[in-house]
Amino acid sequence: xxxxxRRVVIIVALLNLAYFGVEFGVAMxxxxxxxLADSVDFLEDTSINLxxxxxxxxxxxxxxxxxxxxxxxxxxxxxxxxxxxxxKFLLPVPPAAVPLTLVDWVLLL
Numbered sequence: 812x813x814x815x816x817r818r819v820v821i822i823v824a825l826l827n828l829a830y831f832g833v834e835f836g837v838a839m840x841x842x843x844x845x846x847l848a849d850s851v852d853f854l855e856d857t858s859i860n861l862x863x864x865x866x867x868x869x870x871x872x873x874x875x876x877x878x879x880x881x882x883x884x885x886x887x888x889x890x891x892x893x894x895x896x897x898x899k900f901l902l903p904v905p906p907a908a909v910p911l912t913l914v915d916w917v918l919l920l
Contacts, residue, residue, distance in 0.1 A: 831853035842899075846915075854888070
């Protein structure tokens, strides 16, 4: 039971990592803050799922410590988004519409 759950969590982490790669690459090319923020969220989800997969067999005390560490991990996407939004505020150039639409459309499939 535990190994099948761990396997599913790792598969979800790998899928999140793939989505991160696609969105991050397109965000960098077209200069989209919203797409960058979404890609960083996928990276956050990847890291959290990998940590959960590792911690499935841990004691309750160690899982509680892990919960505190995950709280810190959750701050990273927010800080990244704030930094990128500030940079975009200083140089307000709209992202390319067609690549942004295509990436969002593909992710909805």
